[in-house]
Amino acid sequence: MTEQERRTEEAGSGAAPDAEDRRGLSQGIAVAEGARPQKGLTEEKVFELNDVAVLYDGNPAVREISFDVFKNRITALIGPSGCGKSTLIRCFNRMNDLIPIARVEGEILYHGEDLYGPNVDPVQVRKLIGMVFQKPNPFPKSIYDNIAFGPRTLGMKGDMDDIVERALRRGALWDEVKDRLDENAYGLSGGQQQRLCIARCVAVEPDVILMDEPCSALDPISTGKIEDLMMELKDDYSIVIVTHNMQQAARVSDMTAFLIVELDASEKNRTGRIVEYDETQTIFTNPSDQRTEDYVTGKVG
Amino acid sequence: MSDDEPRTERTRLAVAGARATTAAVVAGQPRKDVIRNTLFSVLLFVAILIALAGLAALLIQAFVEGRPALGFDLFTEPNSSDATIAGFRQAIIGSLMLIAGVIVLVVPLGVGAAVYLEEYANRERWWNRLIELNIQNLAAVPSIIYGILGLGFIVRGPLDLGFIALAGSLTLALLVLPIVIIAGREAIRAVPPSIREGSLALGATQWQTIRRQVLPASIAGIATGVILAISRAFGETAPLLLVGAATFVTFDPQFLSGDYTALPVQIFQYATRPQEEFRILSAAGIIVLLLVLLVMNSFAIWLRNRYEQKW
Numbered sequence: 001m002t003e004q005e006r007r008t009e010e011a012g013s014g015a016a017p018d019a020e021d022r023r024g025l026s027q028g029i030a031v032a033e034g035a036r037p038q039k040g041l042t043e044e045k046v047f048e049l050n051d052v053a054v055l056y057d058g059n060p061a062v063r064e065i066s067f068d069v070f071k072n073r074i075t076a077l078i079g080p081s082g083c084g085k086s087t088l089i090r091c092f093n094r095m096n097d098l099i100p101i102a103r104v105e106g107e108i109l110y111h112g113e114d115l116y117g118p119n120v121d122p123v124q125v126r127k128l129i130g131m132v133f134q135k136p137n138p139f140p141k142s143i144y145d146n147i148a149f150g151p152r153t154l155g156m157k158g159d160m161d162d163i164v165e166r167a168l169r170r171g172a173l174w175d176e177v178k179d180r181l182d183e184n185a186y187g188l189s190g191g192q193q194q195r196l197c198i199a200r201c202v203a204v205e206p207d208v209i210l211m212d213e214p215c216s217a218l219d220p221i222s223t224g225k226i227e228d229l230m231m232e233l234k235d236d237y238s239i240v241i242v243t244h245n246m247q248q249a250a251r252v253s254d255m256t257a258f259l260i261v262e263l264d265a266s267e268k269n270r271t272g273r274i275v276e277y278d279e280t281q282t283i284f285t286n287p288s289d290q291r292t293e294d295y296v297t298g299k300v301g
Numbered sequence: 302m303s304d305d306e307p308r309t310e311r312t313r314l315a316v317a318g319a320r321a322t323t324a325a326v327v328a329g330q331p332r333k334d335v336i337r338n339t340l341f342s343v344l345l346f347v348a349i350l351i352a353l354a355g356l357a358a359l360l361i362q363a364f365v366e367g368r369p370a371l372g373f374d375l376f377t378e379p380n381s382s383d384a385t386i387a388g389f390r391q392a393i394i395g396s397l398m399l400i401a402g403v404i405v406l407v408v409p410l411g412v413g414a415a416v417y418l419e420e421y422a423n424r425e426r427w428w429n430r431l432i433e434l435n436i437q438n439l440a441a442v443p444s445i446i447y448g449i450l451g452l453g454f455i456v457r458g459p460l461d462l463g464f465i466a467l468a469g470s471l472t473l474a475l476l477v478l479p480i481v482i483i484a485g486r487e488a489i490r491a492v493p494p495s496i497r498e499g500s501l502a503l504g505a506t507q508w509q510t511i512r513r514q515v516l517p518a519s520i521a522g523i524a525t526g527v528i529l530a531i532s533r534a535f536g537e538t539a540p541l542l543l544v545g546a547a548t549f550v551t552f553d554p555q556f557l558s559g560d561y562t563a564l565p566v567q568i569f570q571y572a573t574r575p576q577e578e579f580r581i582l583s584a585a586g587i588i589v590l591l592l593v594l595l596v597m598n599s600f601a602i603w604l605r606n607r608y609e610q611k612w
Contacts, residue, residue, distance in 0.1 A: 093502065100423070127504030137495040140518050140610055150503040153513060197499070204503055 044071040045111075046208055046238045047092060052106035054087050054096060061087045062272040065106070067257055069208075074230060074239045076249035076280065079259035080295070084272030085242040086134075088259075089210050091115075092240060093129040094122040127154060130206035134213040136193035138185035138200075143168075143177050146185045146196060150204040163203060170236075171199025172229045191222025198229065202237070209233065211241040215248065227252050246296055249280065256283040258292045363591070367584030375585055380551055380567070384578030389586055391550045392567035395466065396535060398556050399563055402470025403534050404527070407481050410474075411530075412516075412523060415485030420511055440479035447476045448543030456544050464545025466554055466561040472544050473537060477530035484526020488519035493612055521608035528601035532594050538565040564590055 047069035054061050062084035069075045077085040087096070094115065096102040108115040115125060139146050147164045150156075156163065164181070168174040173195045177188070185196055194214060201209055211230075215223040230239060230252050243249050249256050257277040261270050276283060276292045287293045294300045330338075378388025414436075422429040451472030455462055462468045492515050500510040516523075546566040554561035562570075564586065571583035 095498070095502065098498075098501065100425075123504055123506050126502055130504075131502040133495065133498065133502075135495065137493075137499040139496060139499065139514060149500070149513065150505075153500075153503070153505045153509050200499075200503065 043073070045069065045109075046071050047115075047240075048107075048109040048112075050107040050109075052088075052091065052104065052108055054084070054091060055103045055105065056099070057101040059269045060271045062259070064273050067274060067277040069238065069240055070255065071238050072234055072236075073254040074234055074241060074252055075255045075257065076253035077240070077242045077257050077259060078244070078246055078249045078295075079272070080261060080300075081244065082270055082272070083259040083261040085244075085259055086212050088272070089212055089240060089242050090131075092208070092210055093131055094125050095131065097122050127204060128206055129208045129210060130201035130204065131210045131212065132194070132197050132201055132214050135217050136190060136197050138188070138193050138196050141185065142182045143185050143188070143196065144181040147200050147203050150200060154204055156204070167199045167203035170202050170233070171195045172225060172232075173199055189222070191218050191225060194218060194222065194226060195229065198226070198233075202233070206237065208238045208240065211239065213242050213244060216244065223248070246284075250284050253280045256280045258283060258287075258289075258295060260291060260295075360591070363584050363587045366581055367586070367588050370578075370581045370585035371588065375582075375589065380549060380562075384576050384582065387571070387579070387582060389564060389567055389589065391552070391554055392562050392564045392586070393589075395546070395550070395554045395561045396564045398466050398554065398561070399469050399473060399541075400531055400535060402467060402556070403474045403477065403531060406470065406474035407478055407530060408527060411478055411481030411527070412485050414478075414482045415489055415523070416511060416516070418482070419486055419489040420507065420515070436479050436482050440483060443539075444476055444537050445539040445543070447472055448540030450475065451540060451544040464560070465558055466556045468544050469541055469546060469561065469563070472540050473534040476537065476540060477534045480530040480533065481523075481526050484529065485519070485523045488522025488526070489515060491522065491610070491612065492518045518610050521605055521610065524608075525601045525605040528597055528604070532597040532601070535597070536565055536590065536594060538563075538569060541566050542569075564593075 045068045049068070050066050052065040053063035065088060077088060079085055087102075090096045091104055091108060092110075092115075096104055104116060110125075110129075114120070139149060141149070144164055147167050148160050151158075151160065151163050165174060165178075168177065173192060176192060177183075177196075185193065188196060194217075198209075198214075215226055218226070227248065230241070233239060241249075241253065255277065256279075258275045259272050260275050261272050263270060276287055276289045278288070282288075283292060284296050287296065291300075329335075374386075375388050376393060377390055378386055379390045380392070381387040418429070418433060418436075422432075424430065424433075451468060454460060455468045455471050456464055460468075460471075462471075496514055496518065497510055500514045501507070505513070541563050545560075546562050549570070550560045550562045552559070568583045568586040568590065571579045571586065574580075
C-alpha cells in the first residue's frame, strides 16, 4: 500500500496516530505524516509538499519538508529562529524565484498541480496566493490607491470604490479610515498599516494568504485585532502563518508544524526540518516528539 | 551598609583616586584641548570664507562691470558689431533650442539606462559591471573631449550632420547623460525592496512594478538629476566651440540648419573684442547666465525638498 493510501485509509477510519506511527515520529525522522484530523474526514488539500528542500548557493536552508496544507484552515509554522520558516513559506508563492541563488527542490502541489512546473507563470501564482510581510509595507500612495493598486494592475472589472470598501471592511479597517481614504498610507499606525496590507492582499481575491510573522512588529492590541481578523478570514481563504510566538500559534491555528534547525556534519551549515506536524491541540497538549514538547513548554528557546 | 569612613588605607586611596578622576572629567576639558578645538573650527570657517570670497568677487566684478548694459534690450537685440545696439538675442534663442534638444534626448535615454542598470541587469555579469564603471568615468571626462567626439562623429564622420544646432544638442546630451544616469540610479535605488516585494506579491509583473511603484516614487530624484544636468549643459562652452557654435550669427538660429550660437559662446566672443562697450556687454551676459543657473539650481533644490520621498 502506498503512503498516500495508508494515510487516507487511516484518516477515513478516524483513528488517532497509533503507537506504531508515534515510534516513527519519536525517532526524529524528518517525515511529517499528513495529519489525521480527529474529525475524521479527509479534508481538501490546498498544498501538498513532498520532500521539499530550498538551497541557497547549494547549501540547504530547509530540507525533507513534507506536509499538507488544508483548505479554509490556519496552518502555523513554528520553531526557533533560523529554522527556515520564512524560507519555506516563500516557496508557496514563488517569491524565492526573486533570489538568484535560491533553488527549490522537491514537489509542491497546489490543488494537485505542480507549482514549479515548466509552464507555470509565477506572476499568475502570486495572483492566487497572496502574502503579508513581517514589516508592514504600504505603498507611498493614498490609502485608496494602496488598495486599488492590485485590482487596477490586474485589470479587475468592477466599481473600484466598491472593491476598495469591500477590501477595507474585510481587513477590519473600513471604519477607521473611511473618511480619509485620500490620506497617505504612511500616516497610519503600525497596526493599521498591517491591516491595510492585509486588505490590499484580499482586494485581489486570492485563494491563499501567506503571513510571514505579521504581528512581530506590532503592539499587543494590534496583534489581537489581527488575530481576530485571521479567524474571520479563515472562512474565505486558506491561511499559512509563520510565527515565532508559540502562544499565537496556539490561539489561532488549526494545524501546526514544528521545525528545528540542525547543524550538518561539518558544523558550518544550518538546515531546517520538520519535527512534527499535527493538529494544534495535539502539538501543544500531547506532542509525539520530545523536542516538540521541550519547545512548546519553553524548556528550549 | 558600610559607614562613610573607608576602612583600610587601600580603600581610602582608591576612593580618593576615583573622586579625583571624576572631578577632572566632569569639570570639562583641559585648557589645551579647548584651544585646539577652537583653533580647528576657526580654520574650517576661514576656509569657507575664502571660497565664498572668491565667489563674491566674481559676482561683484560682473555686476559692477555689466550694470550699465543691463536692460530689456539685452534679450531682444541681435548680435552686431555696433556695441550700442548689440544684444544676446540669437545666443539666448540658441541656448534654449540646444537645451530643448538635450532634454528630449537625455530624459528617455538616461532614465531608461538607470532603470535597466538597477532593475534588470544582473550584477554578476562582467559586462554589466563594466558598464557601471564606465558611466562613472564618463561623468568625469573633460568637456572638450566631448567636443572632439562631436566634431569627429556627429558633425563629420558617420552622422555627418554639419555644424547645426542638432549636432550641438547631441554633443551636450552625451556630455550630461552620465549625470542623469547616476542621479536616476540613486533615486531608484532609494526605493526600498519591500515596496517591490509588496507589489510583486500581489501578482504584478516586474515592469508593472517599475512603472507604477518604483518610478513614481523616484520621480523627484530623477527630476533633480535632469535639472542639474541641464544647468551643466547650459553653461558649457568648450564642446560647443568645437561643434560649430559660430560666433557671429545675425539671424535667428534654426534647429536643423544654418549657424547657431549659445549664450556662453557669445559671452566669450564679446569679451574678446577690443571695444570697452563689448566687455561691459559680456559682463552683463555673465550676469544673465548666472541668474539662469541660479534659478535652475534653486528650482532643483526646491523640487527635491518638496517632493523627496522619505522612507
